[in-house]
Amino acid sequence: DSGVTQTPKHLITATGQRVTLRCSPRSGDLSVYWYQQSLDQGLQFLIQYYNGEERAKGNILERFSAQQFPDLHSELNLSSLELGDSALYFCASSVGWTVEGEQFFGPGTRLTVL
């Protein structure tokens, strides 16, 4: 158990809909990262927040957005969903904002878009 929690575990929805994925980092970690893992794309970095502020942006679509709240939990919002958005979404956390240290990954949310 990494100490990072993600909800829900599974999500099934239809094209065009909007969903929110939630992540609680390990106690004491200030950084939260979001990743997308699909069969054909591997593990893709989406976005990083550090202590409430956006720190780094990767291959995140404009239809996707995220935020980190004062209690440090984070939400990833996916809108106008398409079939290709079906994937595993992982959240990770770390103490600092640099990539030097260890990232702790949650168990993931499996999103299925029908």
Added chain:
Amino acid sequence: DAKTTQPNSMESNEEEPVHLPCNHSTISGTDYIHWYRQLPSQGPEYVIHGLTSNVNNRMASLAIAEDRKSSTLILHRATLRDAAVYYCKSSSSARQLTFGSGTQLTVLP
């Protein structure tokens, strides 16, 4: 973004050492080398990272070539629980932390 290449799959016998190679020929001077692994149906798990010198921790050792264009993850005694996909990545910023397809390690009893 530095590119890494790894073999698609490797096999090892239980309780024998495993050497997992990674090429990162476009690595820059400030890029760290990270290794993560992903067990079936789980999120990725940190294994080890380094910059220039070889590194050891309780899980594994990381041997970094002198020119830093390649590295080797060493599992000293493979167990069945080490069967996973092993990802290598070199990066100097979070936005570069996108992993390739990794190496599927199979451990034979």
